[in-house]
Amino acid sequence: MLRASMEAHGWELHLAGIGDPAVDSGVPGGTTLLAFVDVTVGGAGPVDPIRRAVADAFGPAGLVRAAAVAANFEMMNRIADGTGMPVPNSTVRASADVIDALELGHLAVRHGVAVGDGPVDHPRGTR
Amino acid sequence: MPFDHPQLEPVPDIADALRREWRRLAAPGTWWTGPERVAIAAEARKARRATDDPPPVALPLPAREAARVIAGESHATSRTWVGSLMDAGLDHERYVELVGVVARLAAVDRLTTALGLGHEPLPDPEDGEPSRTPAEGTRIGRAWVPMPPGRSIVVALDHVPAETEAMTDLHGALYLTLDQMGDPLIRRELGRPQMELIASRVSLLNQCFY
Numbered sequence: 001m002l003r004a005s006m007e008a009h010g011w012e013l014h015l016a017g018i019g020d021p022a023v024d025s026g027v028p029g030g031t032t033l034l035a036f037v038d039v040t041v042g043g044a045g046p047v048d049p050i051r052r053a054v055a056d057a058f059g060p061a062g063l064v065r066a067a068a069v070a071a072n073f074e075m076m077n078r079i080a081d082g083t084g085m086p087v088p089n090s091t092v093r094a095s096a097d098v099i100d101a102l103e104l105g106h107l108a109v110r111h112g113v114a115v116g117d118g119p120v121d122h123p124r125g126t127r
Numbered sequence: 128m129p130f131d132h133p134q135l136e137p138v139p140d141i142a143d144a145l146r147r148e149w150r151r152l153a154a155p156g157t158w159w160t161g162p163e164r165v166a167i168a169a170e171a172r173k174a175r176r177a178t179d180d181p182p183p184v185a186l187p188l189p190a191r192e193a194a195r196v197i198a199g200e201s202h203a204t205s206r207t208w209v210g211s212l213m214d215a216g217l218d219h220e221r222y223v224e225l226v227g228v229v230a231r232l233a234a235v236d237r238l239t240t241a242l243g244l245g246h247e248p249l250p251d252p253e254d255g256e257p258s259r260t261p262a263e264g265t266r267i268g269r270a271w272v273p274m275p276p277g278r279s280i281v282v283a284l285d286h287v288p289a290e291t292e293a294m295t296d297l298h299g300a301l302y303l304t305l306d307q308m309g310d311p312l313i314r315r316e317l318g319r320p321q322m323e324l325i326a327s328r329v330s331l332l333n334q335c336f337y
Contacts, residue, residue, distance in 0.1 A: 002327055037325055082229075
């Protein structure tokens, strides 16, 4: 949905910016939001300065929403991983460039997902 | 009253949703009692080194392990691991409910810590028996737990329908309702691209391939 929403706004997405905060993703305010996630989810530094930066950029309600969206995906990631939710083949096919740009091939292999022309709709990993 | 923080006031619906979640956590579930659900939450927080609340009741060992792994390293789960929990005495019903409880707790804790509010004390559990309402139309397929046919994450917990309802409620308050999901131009304090960028980065950090 990131790509679709960027296209709907007429903005250009730079996928590498999702994986490398030094690269501008093209999302307005994206650098600040990525730093917020890295600090709050990834523990990458002190929280207060980046919290202030998000509030300055998006307002107090924007700060709450940024934290809420991060929280939601902490939930959804655990549900997907805990239940072994299969990754739809259509998603894998449509996301091949994302998998490549973010160097996610190792995750695909670990989850038994074929990328590109290989077998499709495999169950996730049986480690 | 839980979650009574001025930092949450700019988006009041969120505090309301957190309170609903706390009430759900404390109440008897479908397969676990209220004390057991709160014990699952305590075990999950312990795994994340968040707090060290004493659990109100002792949990079976496979439930403790499941809570720890889902809370702290969910990317390391596998079909084999889930199978080992079943072999150790857990069943799919209790496992799915546990996943839901731990996942929603992770959301609640992330929200409050990200806003500098710390961890809300776990609720006092309620007495009462689980409903033991069986699911209909779920079966083991490619996923590790029984699900209905379908390819969307929204059915992942359908083996315990009350857990799907709880997930949907919190999802709608924190991010988007299911009806809003198809709108790439929707704005809720942040624009959709900004919300999706956050979602992508969180999933990347959590090594969640889905």
